[in-house]
Amino acid sequence: MAPPTQTRSTCPYCGVGCGVLIEHDGAQITGVRGDPDHPANFGRLCTKGQTLHLTATPQVRAHSRLRVPVLQDRGGGPPKPVGWAAALDRVCGELLRIHGQHGPEAIGFYVSGQLLTEDYCAFNKLARGVLKTPHIDSNSRLCMSSAVVGYKQSLGADAPPCSYEDVEQAACLLIAGANPAWAHPVLFRRIEAARARQPGHRLIVVDPRRTETAELADLHLALQPGTDVALFHGLLHACIWQGWVDAGFVSHHTEGWAPLKDLVRDWTPARAAQTCGVPEAHIWQAAEWFAQSPRSLSLYCQGLNQSASGTANNTALINLHLATGQIGKPGAGPFSLTGQPNAMGGREAGGMATLLPGHRDPANPAHRVDVAKLWGLSGLERLPGPGHDAVSLFEAAARGEIKALWIVCTNPAQSLPDQALVRQALTRCELVIVQEAFGDTATAPFADVLLPASTWGEKEGTVTNSERRISRVRAAVPPPGEARADWAIAREVGLRLDAVLNPHRPSLFARTDSPEALWNEHRESTRGRDLDITGLSYALLDERGPKTWPFVQGPQARLYTDRWFPTPSGRARFQCVPFRPLAERADAQFPLQLTTTRLRDHWHGLSRSGRVPRLFGLEGAPFVRLHPQDAQRRRLAEGQLVQLRTRHGETVLPLRCDDRLGLSQADVAMHWGSEVLSGLGVNGLTQRRRCPDSGQPALKQAALSISPANLP
Ligand code: SF4
Missing domain, CATH: 3.40.50.740 (Rossmann fold)
Structure with missing residues (x-):
């Protein structure tokens, strides 16, 4: 039998952008392989990429596709x-x-x-x-409009300044509001390999949940949901106090330092620790690793972006890069990951x-x-x-x-x-x-x-x-x-x-x-x-x-190496952003904080990945997670059907007890809608309050109550 024809293309799932080789006979797609020559993945694919051909089987094309108007x-x-x-x-x-x-x-x-x-x-x-x-x-x-506005406000242009090579070259990696182990798996493999190659590599993960990414971290800052700005201000305060600021970079390449310094004066690590619910010593440690490392890079995604403070979360983190000069050099910079x-x-x-x-x-x-x-x-x-x-x-x-x-x-x-x-x-x-x-x-x-x-x-x-x-x-x-x-x-x-x-x-x-x-x-x-x-x-x-891009005289993988920023003054701009507590806070009626998440093998609303039975092997159905103590306090048992209520709607899900969540927190994967769930699905629970700068909705922030489901 003749070998299949191969067509070089790109994976349609996440923003890692892996290259694929589509195997086909001209009429039917028969297989898919990672493209060994693609610089995003060098031949690797995650479970979703490996099963792409199963979303294009004759059966799917005949029965699930819209074929005529x-x-x-x-x-x-x-x-x-x-x-x-x-x-x-x-x-x-x-x-x-x-x-x-x-x-x-x-x-x-x-x-x-x-x-x-x-x-x-x-x-x-x-x-x-x-x-x-x-x-x-x-x-x-x-998914990323807060990152767009954050880059424009701080650096003058919507341009992530880093490359995947920088992720590998960083000596200190700060991952905030992202779980690349599940959401960007091929990039995460590159992070794991880089850590194995670099003795003394530091990985700091900022996430309320102990995710699969956090489990690899040297330091996990399990902050309270919605307190990211307070944490970044506390880290900056620690850098200033310890003299870890890059004074030359700040004075020659930035503007707006004095008012920001005034703002974070009150954000002592002790106050930030109390606000965020993390040990103060961890804030000092994270600040030291980030500022003192020769190359520090941050990776961030929906945990920062899908918030009523989305833009402020971004710019407060970029402030930290600018103050410590961790930008415009190999292995350094603020790197927003795209979801799609x-x-x-x-x-x-x-x-x-x-x-x-x-x-x-x-x-x-x-x-x-x-x-x-x-x-x-x-x-x-x-x-x-x-x-x-x-x-x-x-x-x-x-x-x-x-x-x-x-x-x-x-x-x-x-x-x-x-x-x-x-x-x-x-x-x-x-x-x-x-x-x-x-x-x-x-x-x-x-x-x-x-x-x-x-x-x-x-x-x-x-x-x-x-x-x-x-x-x-x-x-x-x-x-x-x-x-x-x-x-x-x-x-x-x-x-x-x-x-x-x-x-x-x-x-x-x-x-x-x-x-x-x-x-x-x-x-x-x-x-x-x-x-x-x-x-x-x-x-x-x-x-x-x-x-x-830009591709003027060849590709440019890293931006701002000349320390010139596309602002009117040519300087990057510190942003004085106040910390604002969650707009929709837990109270007596809704005592839990709900966040929406992603599962490793599923993609968005499942319209493509939901065609592949193999992808349901790890997690086949939706559930809500709660800390075991929160479940016990409500006399709820593992697997029990529970009623979820927010100010916006309600649904019923089976309960999973998991101590990787913080107390008074709950999470539900975003993948299932009203076809599977009662009410209006997961997003029947979420709010449409938005970041005032970016218009990005706070999909990860809702106050929630959980009680036993009243079944007929
Ligand atoms: Fe596709 Fe997986 Fe690569 Fe993302 S990491 S582009 S889903 S193969």
Whole structure:
């Protein structure tokens, strides 16, 4: 038998961005291997990556995929499979009606960090350029928008300054609010190997829970949920007190030191220890290791970001790097991990309510003019300013202000917080379009039109991983049925709408008729910007493999080595952020603090990984964890069904007692929605309060009560 053909591509799950070799016969994907030449993983894959081919079996493609467009009657009539012509007639007809009756701002797009950069480019043009609505946001708002704003406030640009090589070169690694052992497994293998190679390596983990990552730590700071800013201020106070500040770096390359020094004067390690619930000696120890190490790097993710203080959590940690000069050198810097495979690409393409292509700002009129010119808008046309972030988009829909929602490659009826509001919004909209590869998500029943999209193994484009490394994604087999690439669906609608709304000029999509054409337009949008990739063509990526941005005279893996920061003064900016206690605190009625988490072998809402029985071997079903003493106090037993209640909703889950949680804390994995759980699923419990700077919801912070479930 002839060996299978191999197509080089990228894993569609997490932001590590591992390279994969897809084995196939041209019609069917038969296997997957790690790409030994990819610099993110050098051939390694985690359980999710190793089983990718099982998400594309003939059975999955035949029975779980959306294969043709479907018109749905939300009044209860039977769904009607239709051809593309009828589906697009309905989509365009309804969009034009709503646009004419209520104006462009009545239309919103909710897209995804799983889309390819080229898809983002197409939807951004469709929303802002053709329809002129400002309302396009991404589910990336839920995972990294606090990191984006933190970098911009502190360093002047949304650019993680480190690479995976830095993670290996660090002599001291501080992991805060992240569990890479489970959520970024291949990167974690690199951390383990680096520790084995470096005697004296220090690993500090900041996490309320004793996670699998924390179990490897030399020092685990098991702080109370929501006290990260207090901890980072306490660490900075210790550094100042001990004379561990890099005075030369602070005086030559930063600004805002004096007021921050004043602020943290009161944050003695003793006070921080009391606020955070950790031993004071541990704060002194962590400060010493971090400041005195020749190379200290921090890794952080949702534990810092998914908080009402998300941006402050980020900037307080970056303050620590700036004060100790732990940035811009090998093995040092603040390194935010991305959750999704292309959250970073969406930021570059400006597919978010607060961004424009090339890291431009929609609030800046000059930036809007730049993009209008790039896209070929006529002189009279203006691009809209900033729009609604993800949660406010659904709030506006619930109020009846947004009349049409186009949801692409994401499942808001499971993944957004405060599901009661989300469902109200989806029900109230006059038009809901759901563009998906899989037709059985929780959001699909709310759609008027379901559009079948191609997915991993079937589409072409690029993604950018956590270390700013751009990799090609390639098609190995054609999509099933009549499914089409996401960018192509947006383009088709854009051509039709432009012909009606903007007949005085050529369509914005006239020339961008392929992923490569969209990529070339995207490259041009970065010219002269901090992420300049004008030199990075498909041909170069194909010939030389994945590359990091900026790519002006070659890839740049590490930023700020010249100690110049992209701020008006060229200096990094200390941020004076006060510590704010949790907005939704435990009380007599809701005495526990709930956090949402991830399990090792599952991915987000399970729409892809849930097709693989093997991935349910470690954990097959949802549960709530509680410290054994908290369970005992409530006379609850292991395995018992318990009722979870928050101020936002309730559900029932089996109890698991686990002393790796702190007292008065509980956690539930985020993966299960209302199809499996009672009530509105895990996110029926969560709140939509947001970080005021980033708009990122506090998905990890809710006050909770647990009691025996009343079963019929
Ligand atoms: Fe895919 Fe992430 Fe696993 Fe790599 S670590 S194989 S990118 S899920």
